[in-house]
Amino acid sequence: MKSAWRLTIALIIALTLAACQTAPKTEPVTETPTAPKTDVDTKAAPDPHDYSDARNFDNPESLLSKRVIYFDFDKSTVRPEFRGIISAHAAYAKAHSSARVTLEGHADERGTREYNLGLGERRGNAVEGLMSAQGGRSDQLTVVSYGEERPVCRVSDDECWSLNRRVEIVYTAK
Amino acid sequence: MMVTDNVKKLLFIFIAALGFQTAEAQLEIEIISGNASALPIAIVPFDWQNAGPTPTSRVDEIISGDLYRSGLFDPMEVKDMVERPTDSEGIRFGTWRLLKVDYIVVGKVRRPADGNGFELIYQLFDVHTQEMLLSRVTTVGPGDLRFGAHRVADSIYEALTGVPGAFSTRIAYITATGLGKDQRYALVVADADGFGPQSIVGSPEPLLSPAWSPDGSHLAYVSFEKGNSAIYMQDVSTGARELISSGKGINGAPSFSPDGKKMALTLSRSGNPEIYVRDMATGRTDQITQHWSIDTEPVWSPDGRYIYFTSDRGGRPQIYRVPPGGGDPERVTLEGDYNARASVSPDGRRIAVAQGRGNEYRIAVWDLESERFTVLTPGKLDESPSYAPNGSMILYATREGSRGVLSAVSADGNVRQRLILSDGDVREPAWSPVIR
Numbered sequence: 001m002k003s004a005w006r007l008t009i010a011l012i013i014a015l016t017l018a019a020c021q022t023a024p025k026t027e028p029v030t031e032t033p034t035a036p037k038t039d040v041d042t043k044a045a046p047d048p049h050d051y052s053d054a055r056n057f058d059n060p061e062s063l064l065s066k067r068v069i070y071f072d073f074d075k076s077t078v079r080p081e082f083r084g085i086i087s088a089h090a091a092y093a094k095a096h097s098s099a100r101v102t103l104e105g106h107a108d109e110r111g112t113r114e115y116n117l118g119l120g121e122r123r124g125n126a127v128e129g130l131m132s133a134q135g136g137r138s139d140q141l142t143v144v145s146y147g148e149e150r151p152v153c154r155v156s157d158d159e160c161w162s163l164n165r166r167v168e169i170v171y172t173a174k
Numbered sequence: 175m176m177v178t179d180n181v182k183k184l185l186f187i188f189i190a191a192l193g194f195q196t197a198e199a200q201l202e203i204e205i206i207s208g209n210a211s212a213l214p215i216a217i218v219p220f221d222w223q224n225a226g227p228t229p230t231s232r233v234d235e236i237i238s239g240d241l242y243r244s245g246l247f248d249p250m251e252v253k254d255m256v257e258r259p260t261d262s263e264g265i266r267f268g269t270w271r272l273l274k275v276d277y278i279v280v281g282k283v284r285r286p287a288d289g290n291g292f293e294l295i296y297q298l299f300d301v302h303t304q305e306m307l308l309s310r311v312t313t314v315g316p317g318d319l320r321f322g323a324h325r326v327a328d329s330i331y332e333a334l335t336g337v338p339g340a341f342s343t344r345i346a347y348i349t350a351t352g353l354g355k356d357q358r359y360a361l362v363v364a365d366a367d368g369f370g371p372q373s374i375v376g377s378p379e380p381l382l383s384p385a386w387s388p389d390g391s392h393l394a395y396v397s398f399e400k401g402n403s404a405i406y407m408q409d410v411s412t413g414a415r416e417l418i419s420s421g422k423g424i425n426g427a428p429s430f431s432p433d434g435k436k437m438a439l440t441l442s443r444s445g446n447p448e449i450y451v452r453d454m455a456t457g458r459t460d461q462i463t464q465h466w467s468i469d470t471e472p473v474w475s476p477d478g479r480y481i482y483f484t485s486d487r488g489g490r491p492q493i494y495r496v497p498p499g500g501g502d503p504e505r506v507t508l509e510g511d512y513n514a515r516a517s518v519s520p521d522g523r524r525i526a527v528a529q530g531r532g533n534e535y536r537i538a539v540w541d542l543e544s545e546r547f548t549v550l551t552p553g554k555l556d557e558s559p560s561y562a563p564n565g566s567m568i569l570y571a572t573r574e575g576s577r578g579v580l581s582a583v584s585a586d587g588n589v590r591q592r593l594i595l596s597d598g599d600v601r602e603p604a605w606s607p608v609i610r
Contacts (some may be wrong), residue, residue, distance in 0.1 A: 112515040118447040118468035124391035
């Protein structure tokens with residue numbers, strides 16, 4: 001294991017050096033004359049309610065751009081305001097049989113780690129259940145619980161805890 | 175109960191000469207509440223009997239540190255010792271009575287006849303009666319002088335308290351350093367005094383739930399290195415490891431049976447977390463619980479008759495127990511909103527848990543006979559209790575500000591100490607069995 005560490009450290013040093021060597025000494029600040037900006041995308045803007053359209057993943061107007069579901073303390077019930085997001089992703093999965101989704105379940109830091117693994121999984125299962133009911137196939141959906149191990153926020157207060165109690169909808173294939 | 179106004183502060187700073195990861199470079203142990211009735215004892219510096227340089231480890235310092243941290247002893251500082259005898263003939267008891275010392279230890283260190291390792295020759299006296307309470311020779315191998323000193327401390331502790339010492343044991347814990355994408359996790363093994371931390375697993379993915387085999391040779395743990403939880407078992411000294419379980423869903427909470435032949439674990443392959451028992455020789459894995467709730471955190475009673483576990487089948491997490499062959503689970507903890515992650519005392523009579531009340535979590539001990547809880551720690555986010563193999567202390571994880579630290583509390587709640595890593599989070603402590 002020691003040698004593996006040495007190798008890792010050596011790699012980091014090597015990469016750092018390489019980065020230093022290739023970095024330009026000064027940032028050239030040049031104004032190149034460009035043609036007036038035209039809309040490169042000649043197609044019409046996506047309909048935000050068309051959940052089969054992959055462009056909506058980056059469209060803030062569309063529910064498809066939202067991929068985090070939040071939960072109440074020690075609960076795995078999906079709150080009504082998040083049902084629409086789940087339905088949107090279920091519709092996408094139904095329309096794209098190649099789509100694969102991992103539902104990452106998370107808990108806040110309160111309570112024990114292994115129990116929170118169970119709680120994270122229960123939340124992931126709740127989202128999976130709703131997606132399945134709306135046309136997502138079981139081979140498209142995988143639940144992984146991280147419990148309290150991957151917080152997005154590290155402060156011990158209500159606001160931070162509410163951000164950590166979540167399921168993240170992660171596409172491994174679109 | 176806590177002697178907070180008589181807070182004793184002494185800082186032991188250990189620089190780990192062997193640690194090859196900066197995260198393990200420094201571990202501080204500090205007593206945050208002491209015991210007013212600690213016994214005054216003098217551990218006189220041991221005399222090095224051989225030619226050549228004296229060993230770098232100071233035996234008397236290690237023994238004094240161990241006894242001090244137990245909270246039951248108040249070791250005298252060497253600079254206050256006006257005489258420094260190294261054998262019984264040299265002790266003038268009147269001097270030590272004047273110095274208000276109740277017990278004195280004198281000793282020598284020398285190479286054994288074969289020239290390898292060390293012999294620690296020592297005696298313990300009651301200063302008032304002049305009675306010799308202990309006279310022993312402890313022999314250890316090369317490089318094990320610290321271990322030898324911990325063994326001496328164990329014997330002194332046992333002679334004066336009637337309970338075997340647990341100083342020559344080890345602790346395992348998880349560290350987390352860095353943030354976001356730079357987060358690194360490590361499974362670390364150190365001496366029970368925090369000395370010599372060695373990272374035995376490092377990973378960018380979460381590690382949790384280390385559990386010792388009953389002979390102290392292996393650690394089982396949970397790793398997310400494959401993208402999902404998986405249970406591994408690793409030889410602590412060689413690093414050789416074996417994948418135990420990596421099925422669909424949760425693979426968590428490993429716990430060895432007292433004879434080491436079986437492992438209880440949590441699997442959610444049925445759709446929700448249930449307790450299973452795996453035969454380590456054949457790999458056969460039997461499901462022990464069957465309920466739609468979360469059943470997890472199994473741990474064996476010392477006599478092997480029960481598996482205690484956490485379940486929210488009653489609505490909130492509580493401790494239940496079930497025979498390892500299966501059967502109807504029986505609820506154990508009968509008070510409180512949230513009781514989880516049991517650690518059973520070595521005599522099997524008490525169960526330490528993380529107890530939640532509102533947003534506060536404390537370590538509490540459930541007495542199986544009297545069916546009552548005693549809360550031992552102040553909170554607010556205390557979890558992962560782990561009994562010392564002699565039952566004297568409970569090691570646990572807590573938070574200070576936004577970082578995790580380890581603390582230990584005496585079984586009666588009177589003495590508390592904390593172990594702080596210089597950098598990052600420390601969590602999920604597991605106290606080793608007594609290593610012979």
